[in-house]
Amino acid sequence: MIEPPSHLGLLPWQEETWQTLSHWHDKLPHALLLHGPAGIGKTQLAHVFAQSLLCSAPTSTGLPCGACQSCHWFAQGNHPDCRVIRPDSLEAEAGESDAESNNQEKTDKNKTPSREIRIEQIRQLADFLAIGTHRGGRRIVFLYPAQSLNTYAANALLKMLEEPTAHTIFILVTDQLDRLLPTLLSRCRKVAIAPPRGIAAQERAQQWLVRHGYDHTQSHIALTEAGGMPLQALSLLQNRTETASSAQGGASFNTDAWVRELARLLLEPNADAVLKLANYGHKESLPLLLQTTQRWAHDLSRLAIGLPAQFYPHIAKQINRPAQKLALQAVTTWAQALRERQRIVNHPLNPRLFVEELLLEYRQKVGRL
Template identity: 35%
Template sequence: MIGDLNIQETHDSIDGVPAPSANAHLAGHEDVRAFLARTYGSGKMHHALLFEGPRGVGKATLAFHLAGHMLQYPDSSTPPAEIAAPDFAKPLFRQIAGGIHPAILHIDRPLDQKTGKFKTGIPVEEIRRVSHFLARTSHDGAWRIVIIDPADDMNRNAANALLKTLEEPPARALFILISHSAGRLLPTIRSRCQTLQFKPLEAAAMQKALAAIGPGIGFDMAGGEALIERSEGSVRKAALLIAHGGLEIAQTTDAILEKKRFDLPKAQALATAIGGREAEIQYDLFLDHVLERIADRARLHAEEGAILPANAWSAFWERLRRDIIETQAFNLDKKQAVLIFIEKAHRAFQNGVPE
């Protein structure tokens, strides 16, 4: 049991869902797990791994599972053939879960002490901790593992600082970079990593994952099919949908988009519900769903070979995404933004093609 440990909150923590460092459950990705176990057992582990794929599919969880595996079996000629789930009855895994194991450095967005909120990126000061960590602890010859989650959040200075370390890695050091959008990484960082691709989870893996986390967030698997369909193979997205009313937001949004006449009262009620200061996650879920609906329409036309409408919907997606970024950058009123975005989307769906 790890309930008595103080698990540090991160920028993407979800109440009731175990942090990756404290999560014994990992569904799917059997091919990646087998590759990592085989590679470590052969003594040919690359010094830098890039775990690339959609957000919320288990990349960070596997990173901590691998770290625990390597620390439990430091001699790569003796480990078992599979990466086993962590046993939190053992001190090693309890230390990893609590973020206090001296051989693991986990870097993510730091907390801004002035505002009490997490920073929007990983600054260079965080990456400078890597050099100190490796220099301070390398004398005993044990593995030292750096997990950067997500590496996409590094600013330019931070990325350049990491690059210098990756160019001359110390012995028995492993870097695991988690990436949801690897296109944001410097090409020179990508070129120094071995990339492992993670895919969205299949329905069976999603069911297994939801069965594990469901009790912590009050989810009954009886409603799992609709949830899995909307989660796009992401356990994180499923958890957010459960914990923050995402299914209801999606259903209300769809009802507005599909009605012939724009239902202003329902749109205003939705904007009031998700446009407040305490509803940032609900607001993001709404935006994700609207963009997803538009992207689905573009894909459908592309699959049918209708290039012009496919391009029109793709361009509409880009315009709306740009509007969303500007709304966030200038801290504009979210309630008004919800009304504007959903009215634009409604008009496009009812006309059959964006303006």
């Protein structure tokens, strides 16, 4: 099934990147790898590009027309010449329920959807690639996020890329290029997707947030906290809205509250605080928790050398002066430890223990101010 983009156009800050991609329409390699930071719309850009490659009457700028039969199939999620490969967990989040997934749910209702792309998913491409295309044109395999490929699936995909089928285009998307096999990278043309840079692009991103119902001040602050990543900024705003409107709060993760606690822990380190903060260890929120912590580590490294914080300046200002006493090497070592934790964040044996260990490393490696 194909999850259609929210609209046929591009996100406001993607026009320049689109010009590059559209020039390749008639001279595409067999595999493209779109990579860049999380939260800038790479997956939606890839959706639009995949649709444009199958469109019968693209516009003068290469965008899909949205009116031909091919575009209708794509919008409905059943184009015969396109296959989307992604983790089962993303399928579940999208609310998709094709016959195969329904059968799987019936046989194992309690099984947590996998966060990995499995080898079975890659093997299922064999029949799709073996038959001719519906209209004698291109065939698209759209895979994301590529870092979710487990080792077996990555090797199976590599074999397909080494012996490409005629008229088949693989489009991969990732925000963690370093987690992909070097041999897989060598088989793809890499396309770096940058966040909106420059005043004009940032203003377009801010206006995009405003169109989602947030005021200019909220949008500006969230965009700053998210390091200029618009989709991350939207996620922050939505998270705050949900947290504020929730009667019980549940297991929702509040990024601001977490960063404030990390700042307080630098000023007043104690074991009781670590145990209290370990309550943030809900499995569903661990990826966001780790990402937020990595951004805080980035801010601390900037503060240590006298630069302003990038992601959480409104919180970092509380420790600006004492933070200059931080040892840059200590913060860098901690940041490296956080990157290593990225490998297990989606399947920790014990979420609470994961958070406790993260916080103990924070105290031991970074220390106190």
